[in-house]
Amino acid sequence: MSAIEKKLQHILKSIPEEVTLVAVSKTKPISDLMEAYTAGQRIFGENKIQEMTDKWDQMPKDIIWHMIGHVQTNKVKYMAPYVDTIHAVDSMKLLKEINKQAAKNNRVVNCLLQIKIAAEESKFGLSETEAIQLIQAEEIQHMSNIRITGLMGMATFTDDQKQIKDEFDMIKSLFDTLKTKYSELNTLSIGMSGDYQLAIDCGSTMVRIGSSIFGTRN
Ligand SMILES: *Cc1c(COP(=O)(O)O)cnc(C)c1O
Numbered sequence: 001m002s003a004i005e006k007k008l009q010h011i012l013k014s015i016p017e018e019v020t021l022v023a024v025s026k027t028k029p030i031s032d033l034m035e036a037y038t039a040g041q042r043i044f045g046e047n048k049i050q051e052m053t054d055k056w057d058q059m060p061k062d063i064i065w066h067m068i069g070h071v072q073t074n075k076v077k078y079m080a081p082y083v084d085t086i087h088a089v090d091s092m093k094l095l096k097e098i099n100k101q102a103a104k105n106n107r108v109v110n111c112l113l114q115i116k117i118a119a120e121e122s123k124f125g126l127s128e129t130e131a132i133q134l135i136q137a138e139e140i141q142h143m144s145n146i147r148i149t150g151l152m153g154m155a156t157f158t159d160d161q162k163q164i165k166d167e168f169d170m171i172k173s174l175f176d177t178l179k180t181k182y183s184e185l186n187t188l189s190i191g192m193s194g195d196y197q198l199a200i201d202c203g204s205t206m207v208r209i210g211s212s213i214f215g216t217r218n
Contacts, residue, residue: 001039002035002039003215004032004035004036004039004213004214005035005036005038005039007212007213007214008023008036008039008041008213009039011209011212011213014197015196015200015207016200018205019200019204019205019206019207020043020187020205020206020207021041021043021206021207021209022043022044022045022066022068022189022206022207022208022209023036023041023043023044023045023209023210023213023214024044024045024046024047024068024192024208024209024210024213024214025044025045025046025055025210025214026045026046026047026048026051026068026069026210026217027051027217027218028214028217030055030058030059032214033055033059034059036213036214037059037060037063042062042063042064043063043064043066043084044063044064044065044066045065045066045067045068045087045208045210046065046066046067046068046069047067047068047069047070048069049067049071049075049078049079050078052065052067052079052083053078053079056082064084064085065079065082065083065084066083066084066085066086066087066208067079067083067085067086067087067088068087068088068152068208069088070088070124071086071088071089071094073093073094073097076094076097076098076101077101077104080098080101080102080104080105080107080109081105081107083109084109084110085109085110085111085112085149085187086098086109086110086111086112087112087114087152087189087208088112088114088124088125088152089111089112089113089114089148090113090114090124090125090126091134092134092137092139092140095111095134095140095143095146096139096143098111098145098146099143099144099145099146100145102145102146103144103145107145108144108145108146108147109145109146109147110146110147110149110187111146111147111148111149112148112149112150112151112152112187112189113126113131113134113135113148113150113151113152114126114151114152114153114154115127115128115131115151115152115153115171115174116153117153117154117155117156117167117168117170117171118153118154118155118156118157118167119156119163119167120156120157125153125154128170128174131151131174131178132178135148135178135182147184148182148184148185149184149185149186149187150175150185150186150187150188150189150205150206151171151174151175151178151185151187151188151189152189152190153167153168153171153189153190154190154192155167155168155190155195155199161198164195164198165198165202168190168195168198168199168202168203168204169202171188171190172188172190172202172203175188175203186205187205187206188203188204188205188206189204189205189206189207189208190202190204190206190207191204191206191207191208191209192207192208192209192210193209193210193211193212196209
């Protein structure tokens with residue numbers, strides 16, 4: 001068993017079956033991704049469209065690609081032919097462009113609304129109020145090539161478990177509120193290498209794990 005396969009199996013054992021694992025492979029070479037693929041992993045997450053598209057080009061076509069990074073509107077067209085889920089959607093403008101490009105490719109793209117839960121100023125995302133306004137917008141009901149399937153959040157980079165838990169609890173509570181009205185919401189994407197156990201305790205349905213599978217990045 002390769003080192004990557006060992007770490008992957010270890011992670012899979014530590015998460016419940018109903019929690020989806022996105023293997024975050026950004027900056028890693030295709031040979032590393034192929035080790036995870038050979039071990040059975042099919043969902044990969046990348047944060048740069050160019051890098052993801054290069055990998056998509058060269059890798060098996062049954063891989064399910066998730067864009068987990070911030071997306072510039074003018075680059076949506078490059079991933080529209082193949083991307084499965086976009087995690088960091090935070091504006092109507094971006095939703096419109098995803099819908100338009102997905103339509104050109106005769107596809108439906110899953111979108112997660114990124115909620116700003118971290119205290120840090122630099123993080124992208126919507127406030128609770130903005131997310132509610134966006135999901136309720138009349139325009140969205142007519143966009144048939146996108147599906148808003150859930151929420152995504154990134155907790156503050158801190159050792160303070162209480163703070164991380166509070167941030168996860170906040171997004172879980174928004175998720176539960178919205179779910180009562182929007183039956184298509186089924187994904188709560190929270191949890192990375194450092195905090196995925198806590199995220200699962202807080203109700204995560206999808207974890208995005210990179211360094212604990214592929215090793216640290218430069
Ligand atoms: C890089 C990244 C991850 C994975 O981080 P690790 O700490 O390596 O597990 C998860 N989510 C997002 C949005 C990322 O950019």
